[in-house]
Amino acid sequence: xKMSTAITIVRGIRLVVAFPHPSYVRPGVGDVLLARLVxxxxxxxxMLVSAKVSNARAYATFETDALxxxxxxxxxxxxxxxxxxxxxxxxxxxx
Numbered sequence: 001x002k003m004s005t006a007i008t009i010v011r012g013i014r015l016v017v018a019f020p021h022p023s024y025v026r027p028g029v030g031d032v033l034l035a036r037l038v039x040x041x042x043x044x045x046x047m048l049v050s051a052k053v054s055n056a057r058a059y060a061t062f063e064t065d066a067l068x069x070x071x072x073x074x075x076x077x078x079x080x081x082x083x084x085x086x087x088x089x090x091x092x093x094x095x
Contacts, residue, residue: 002082005078005079006077007041030048031061034046045060045061046060047068
């Protein structure tokens, strides 16, 4: 599964904004997708966003309404990730 993501700062909070298919931006399947994203962005909160022209909605394990209202979707620098490939770890192994 491939999707666009961005790391941004909202209200002084550094977080990941991911743009999956809108059907994933809800409880259940959204939780599974969040778990798949965590290894790619360890230690960062992740918010799934469905950005439609008429309205945007978000899902995360935290309250998203206030953050989504302040998020400027047009200024995000997007990167495309493939969840089917293992993440590249930037730390060296402990051995």
